[in-house]
Amino acid sequence: MRKFCGKVFFAMPSAFVPHRIGFLMVFSCQFWYWLGWSVYNFIYLPEFQRLLRDNWPSAEWLVNLEMFVFNFFWLLAIFSFIRTHCSSPGGGTDSWRSFVRKQKLEIYEPRFAWQPAQATWCSKCRDVRPERTHHCSSTNECVLRFDHYCPWTANSIGHHNHKFFLLVAIYTFLANIVAFATMLPMAVAIVAGWINNDPFSNSWQKALLVVVVCLQVPQTMTFSDMCRDHVAKAYRNITSVEVNYKNMSNPYDRGSNRANLEEILGKFGLDWFFPIMPRHPVSDGISFARRCEPCEPSTASMKPDALLYYRYCELGPMEESLELSVVSSEGESEMTDD
Ligand SMILES: [Zn+2]
16 A cells, blocks of 8 residues: 555546646645635734724733634644545555455455445456445545545545544634634725725735635535535445445444444544544444444454454345345435545
8 A cells, every 4th residue: 555645746546637636736725724824813813903902902802712713723624634635545454355365255246336244346456345445536546435535635535534534624614614704894894994995904914804705605615515415424324425325225324423423433532523543443444333233242342353254254245135125215415526
């Protein structure tokens, strides 16, 4: 597995144009992140402080509060972005391949359908792959629990970086909302100043502030849509590919939003909210708990090889014939990059 950190500088995949120009996409995202940060901290906050000092000196603490809240969300957003870009989404491992060989596991033809506990063959990588793994045509690699290719972060989103991707969407949305809500009154005052020829409004810094506030409208709407879409899928433990499957109801649905989220974020803890690997992951991306999995024996204490054997050999693939009558109506959305 080649290293992903900085891969957009070197990778030359054959199939998909956006990944080739990944550097430009990542650079343009970074430009907007840093432009917003500079305008907020070096134009808006000093001006806001001056206004408060002149008119409501007792309310000057508001400047520190806004500075803290915005920078907190912004820092988490930028670190989540970097981790999404730099982290490998995960691929097949040697231990998985040797497990397949040792157990002489049946290898199935890949279908555009649920195939729980079935090892499938990727004709492009010429490799055997675990359940929920798909080939990403943009990076030309098989990705564990593949969700989609994100051109803005120039990386596939899979089992090992899905958490970071969710955090990018959530924290960028929150930073945008805070910046927009706090800068809007000043932007309106500046525009009113232009109309009334008020010298207060005449500087390039204030014009830049107005431009940034205007651009935050489409940005906030985009990230709001992203959050709604991807968090809704995470609540159901379903990927952007799997929402299109109709041969059975979601076999990986754990029955509650929290249990489904834990498949991506690990056991609940403070680490959920920070762009770090889950401290207590509940899956390795090679095998996944299914709703039909009995409580006993407990899978929590099983070693990785024993867990693979239990899920792929003992429990085995699910009988579709039992499921066909319960075909889910879920998932009308399309397989698209964000
Ligand atoms: Zn592949």
